[in-house]
Amino acid sequence: MTQRGTTLTQYIIEQGRLHNTSRGAFTALLNDVATACKRLSNLVRLGELAGVLGAAGQENVQGEDQKKLDVIANEVFIESLERSGLLAGIASEEMDAHYPIPAAYPRGDYLLAFDPLDGSSNIDVNGATGTIFSITHHRDASAPGDADFLQAGREQVCAGYCLYSSASMMVITTGHGVAGFTLDNSVGEFILTHPDIKVPRQTTEYAINSAYARHWLAPEKRYVQECNAGVDGPRGQNFNMRWAGSMVGDVHRILCRGGVFMYPMDARLKADGKAGKLRLLYEANPMGMLMEQAGGMAHTGTQPILDIQPDALHQRVPVIMGSADEVERLVQYHREAGNDT
Numbered sequence: 284m285t286q287r288g289t290t291l292t293q294y295i296i297e298q299g300r301l302h303n304t305s306r307g308a309f310t311a312l313l314n315d316v317a318t319a320c321k322r323l324s325n326l327v328r329l330g331e332l333a334g335v336l337g338a339a340g341q342e343n344v345q346g347e348d349q350k351k352l353d354v355i356a357n358e359v360f361i362e363s364l365e366r367s368g369l370l371a372g373i374a375s376e377e378m379d380a381h382y383p384i385p386a387a388y389p390r391g392d393y394l395l396a397f398d399p400l401d402g403s404s405n406i407d408v409n410g411a412t413g414t415i416f417s418i419t420h421h422r423d424a425s426a427p428g429d430a431d432f433l434q435a436g437r438e439q440v441c442a443g444y445c446l447y448s449s450a451s452m453m454v455i456t457t458g459h460g461v462a463g464f465t466l467d468n469s470v471g472e473f474i475l476t477h478p479d480i481k482v483p484r485q486t487t488e489y490a491i492n493s494a495y496a497r498h499w500l501a502p503e504k505r506y507v508q509e510c511n512a513g514v515d516g517p518r519g520q521n522f523n524m525r526w527a528g529s530m531v532g533d534v535h536r537i538l539c540r541g542g543v544f545m546y547p548m549d550a551r552l553k554a555d556g557k558a559g560k561l562r563l564l565y566e567a568n569p570m571g572m573l574m575e576q577a578g579g580m581a582h583t584g585t586q587p588i589l590d591i592q593p594d595a596l597h598q599r600v601p602v603i604m605g606s607a608d609e610v611e612r613l614v615q616y617h618r619e620a621g622n623d624t
């Protein structure tokens with residue numbers, strides 16, 4: 284029975300008791316993640332007052348312009364996590380290869396992959412941003428290599444994100460449902476406010492960047508056309524569209540009130556030789572686990588995201604996730620189109 288005012292730490296301990304798993308190290312690890320998120324939440328809140336807005340003047344390994352806060356967020360996470368003795372290595376969107384735990388600190392048996400600041404183009408305009416993380420086991424006693432991070436999403440022991448918006452919220456799963464915590468700045472704790480998040484099966488809301496409509500493949504064109512035809516179209520109901528420009532913002536909204544989020548394969552990505560836009564290990568997999576745990580679905584159009592065996596640290600994938608009925612419909616449209624992406 285969850286009590287009012289339950290902190291993130293208490294929740295993890297209680298979940299451990301409930302599911303008969305020893306969670307000492309794991310609780311400490313999540314505390315470190317929470318501390319890093321609290322530090323970032325403060326910086327995001329202060330914005331220009333902390334001098335964190337604007338471009339870093341350099342690109343990351345994927346050729347994307349980094350914002351100052353992308354770089355700062357990466358550093359804050361590493362500083363907060365490298366000394367714990369609980370991690371064997373850290374992989375990040377902002378780093379070419381994984382970050383080995385320095386020899387000065389003990390090496391643990393968890394691996395952390397993360398997107399330090401998701402939706403970073405929103406930061407300068409005070410829009411929603413977030414941090415996404417994924418935790419897997421490192422089962423080998425030796426120091427990990429990049430290849431050790433290449434585990435299918437079903438192997439994740441914990442996944443979550445912290446949303447920096449009107450309130451900062453941590454949303455996590457350890458494989459037993461999804462729980463949301465709101466940061467109470469007056470006590471500096473994430474407090475359980477959304478105990479068992481479930482995505483409604485049906486929805487009247489979708490999210491996709493329609494500026495790429497001319498590049499979409501047939502299944503997404505059909506789906507969006509049918510939604511936009513509204514009450515007079517084949518769906519017989521009106522739909523609404525929302526696009527936050529931050530996967531964390533969009534996924535959070537969908538977890539709260541349903542919807543479907545799409546960043547699918549399109550002709551533009553294909554022409555650029557990209558397999559998608561979003562990254563498997565630190566965007567699609569953790570969000571996919573949250574969606575499935577909340578009763579939703581996460582798919583590429585041809586296979587469940589969590590079933591993909593990764594072959595590269597920064598691998599990209601098409602993403603369709605959210606309310607189960609809508610994802611199933613899109614998968615059906617892909618099947619009918621004979622689409623192999």
Ligand code: AHG
Pocket residue numbers: 347376398400401402403404492528529530531546560
């Ligand atoms: P990031 O800021 O970590 O690079 O991620 C941005 C991602 C995702 O959050 C968002 O849904 C999407 O990119 C937006 O892409 P477009 O600008 O192409 O719409």
Ligand code: MN
Pocket residue numbers: 398400401402530566
């Ligand atoms: Mn991102």
Ligand code: MN
Pocket residue numbers: 353376398399400401402403
């Ligand atoms: Mn990012």
